[in-house]
Amino acid sequence: MNKTAETAAAIHKLLAKRWSPRAFKPDSVEDEDLVSLMEAARWSPSAGNMQPWHFIVATKDQPEEFQKLLGCLVEGNQRWAKDAPVLMLAVAKVQDEEGDENRCATHDVGLAAMSLVVQAMSLGLHCHQMAGVKRKHAAEVYDVPGGFEVWTAIAVGYLDDPDELPDDLRERELQPRVRRPLEAFVFSGAWGESPRWLPR
Amino acid sequence: MNKTAETAAAIHKLLAKRWSPRAFKPDSVEDEDLVSLMEAARWSPSAGNMQPWHFIVATKDQPEEFQKLLGCLVEGNQRWAKDAPVLMLAVAKVQDEEGDENRCATHDVGLAAMSLVVQAMSLGLHCHQMAGVKRKHAAEVYDVPGGFEVWTAIAVGYLDDPDELPDDLRERELQPRVRRPLEAFVFSGAWGESPRWLPR
Numbered sequence: 268m269n270k271t272a273e274t275a276a277a278i279h280k281l282l283a284k285r286w287s288p289r290a291f292k293p294d295s296v297e298d299e300d301l302v303s304l305m306e307a308a309r310w311s312p313s314a315g316n317m318q319p320w321h322f323i324v325a326t327k328d329q330p331e332e333f334q335k336l337l338g339c340l341v342e343g344n345q346r347w348a349k350d351a352p353v354l355m356l357a358v359a360k361v362q363d364e365e366g367d368e369n370r371c372a373t374h375d376v377g378l379a380a381m382s383l384v385v386q387a388m389s390l391g392l393h394c395h396q397m398a399g400v401k402r403k404h405a406a407e408v409y410d411v412p413g414g415f416e417v418w419t420a421i422a423v424g425y426l427d428d429p430d431e432l433p434d435d436l437r438e439r440e441l442q443p444r445v446r447r448p449l450e451a452f453v454f455s456g457a458w459g460e461s462p463r464w465l466p467r
Numbered sequence: 468m469n470k471t472a473e474t475a476a477a478i479h480k481l482l483a484k485r486w487s488p489r490a491f492k493p494d495s496v497e498d499e500d501l502v503s504l505m506e507a508a509r510w511s512p513s514a515g516n517m518q519p520w521h522f523i524v525a526t527k528d529q530p531e532e533f534q535k536l537l538g539c540l541v542e543g544n545q546r547w548a549k550d551a552p553v554l555m556l557a558v559a560k561v562q563d564e565e566g567d568e569n570r571c572a573t574h575d576v577g578l579a580a581m582s583l584v585v586q587a588m589s590l591g592l593h594c595h596q597m598a599g600v601k602r603k604h605a606a607e608v609y610d611v612p613g614g615f616e617v618w619t620a621i622a623v624g625y626l627d628d629p630d631e632l633p634d635d636l637r638e639r640e641l642q643p644r645v646r647r648p649l650e651a652f653v654f655s656g657a658w659g660e661s662p663r664w665l666p667r
Contacts, residue, residue: 272510276502279481279589282582287512298664302476305653305665309646310472311581312487314598316645321652324662332656371598374618377577378584378596381511382482385585389479396578398514398571410658418574445516446509452521453505456532458610462524464498465505 268429270444275466281388287395289347289440290432291424295328296353300390304423307386308379314371320379321358323409327351339405340420344397347436351395351422356405362414373418380421387423395422468629470644475666481588487595489547489640490632491624495528496553500590504623507586508579514571520579521558523609527551539605540620544597547636551595551622556605562614573618580621587623595622 270286272278301324308320325336336354337345348354357380359372384394397420405417429440455462470486472478501524508520525536536554537545548554557580559572584594597620605617629640655662 272506274503274506274510276499276506278503278507278510278586281479281481282507282510282586285510285512299476301662301664302649302666303474303478305649306472306474306476307478307482309649309652310474310478310482310485310644312485312584312596318647318652321654323654323658325655326662326664329656335656371573371619373571374573374577374580377574378581380574381578381581381585384512384578385581386478386482396512409654412658419571444510447518449502449505449509452509452518454521454523454609455525456529456535458523458612462501462526464501464526466502 268441272444275449281385285384285388286393286444288393288426289395289436290427290429291351291422292427293350294352294425295326296392296423300392301326301353303390304383304386307382311375311379311382313375313378314369317360317363317369317375319360319369319372320376321360321415323356323358325354327353335408339401339408340397341399341401344399344420347432348395348397348420348422350427351424353423355421355423356400356409356417357419357421358411359416359418360414361416366414373416376418380419383421391425392423393426397421468641472644475649481585485584485588486593486644488593488626489595489636490627490629491551491622492627493550494552494625495526496592496623500592501526501553503590504583504586507582511575511579511582513575513578514569517560517563517569517575519560519569519572520576521560521615523556523558525554527553535608539601539608540597541599541601544599544620547632548595548597548620548622550627551624553623555621555623556600556609556617557619557621558611559616559618560614561616566614576618580619583621591625592623593626597621
């Protein structure tokens with residue numbers, strides 16, 4: 268199964284080969300690799316270096332904790348995420364120290380999440396980020412303080428054979444990756460106008 | 468000047484060596500490299516594959532366009548960003564096709580921005596992302612349609628000697644990179660509780 272991105276100009280293999288699988292092997296992730304993922308997130312840039320990212324991490328070797336985190340995902344995600352050896356919630360500190368909104372908080376959680384994903388790829392791991400999170404339930408279960416918002420979840424592990432998945436999920440797993448063309452979102456001079464350097 | 472991140476477990480060099488400089492060489496960025504940056508952003512993940520990221524790009528070889536984009540930054544950023552060969556605005560499509568809010572829009576712009584930054588690093592370029600943008604002015608200047616929000620700006624180029632900067636900026640340029648420790652943002656089981664695999 269080749270999921271490598273087709274691009275008009277080459278991109279780094281850690282980005283080209285990244286995708287979000289549903290089939291994960293049961294193999295656990297080494298402690299040191301978990302620390303690497305967190306260090307990758309830690310050294311991300313953020314507005315005013317406020318570092319609004321927080322991660323609640325559960326590993327399958329602690330079944331009770333794992334079930335608690337799994338229960339924070341919407342059912343559609345629980346179906347396949349139950350097989351990942353590591354699950355995380357990404358939480359944004361949406362207010363600064365003065366109680367003012369940090370409008371970049373969730374954007375910067377995105378920066379940290381992508382750093383984490385790139386690091387995972389470099390360790391032979393894959394990640395699947397999810398918007399489908401029971402955010403209120405998660406905030407209650409983990410006693411997330413005011414000024415913080417549960418934003419997404421991330422499953423981490425080693426790629427498994429899509430044949431391990433139920434039929435409907437296997438079908439989605441085997442679909443090619445698709446994206447809008449560059450001219451749909453890269454502009455220059457005016458909104459909707461393509462830069463001269465865009466391939467035609 | 469060594470800005471490499473100090474980490475408890477190794478992280479990929481594209482992440483470890485990333486930082487946000489203010490001193491950029493005048494050297495322009497190759498057209499193909501600009502396409503690579505955009506392809507890296509393009510193949511990022513997003514909630515429902517909605518791909519909310521949009522980029523308005525100005526290169527210095529089009530001085531009028533460059534000045535227009537530079538004028539969208541707050542003055543403190545214009546001081547040094549004027550020397551970068553490439554400036555971009557990152558714009559989020561914050562509503563979906565039905566007009567409903569996409570709560571992941573700016574988070575996913577963050578994912579795309581970090582992909583772009585990693586790609587830049589792999590090409591020997593550095594990026595400096597900015598929250599300090601005159602967002603309303605930018606939206607007017609570029610006629611950004613309703614349902615879209617100008618979110619951040621990104622300067623891209625080749626590292627220059629910090630001695631090229633004014634005194635106050637040079638001082639900031641030479642400061643070591645600092646981050647909160649892992650235990651401040653990595654939790655397991657309960658909010659504030661460190662996972663057993665975190666180094667002590």
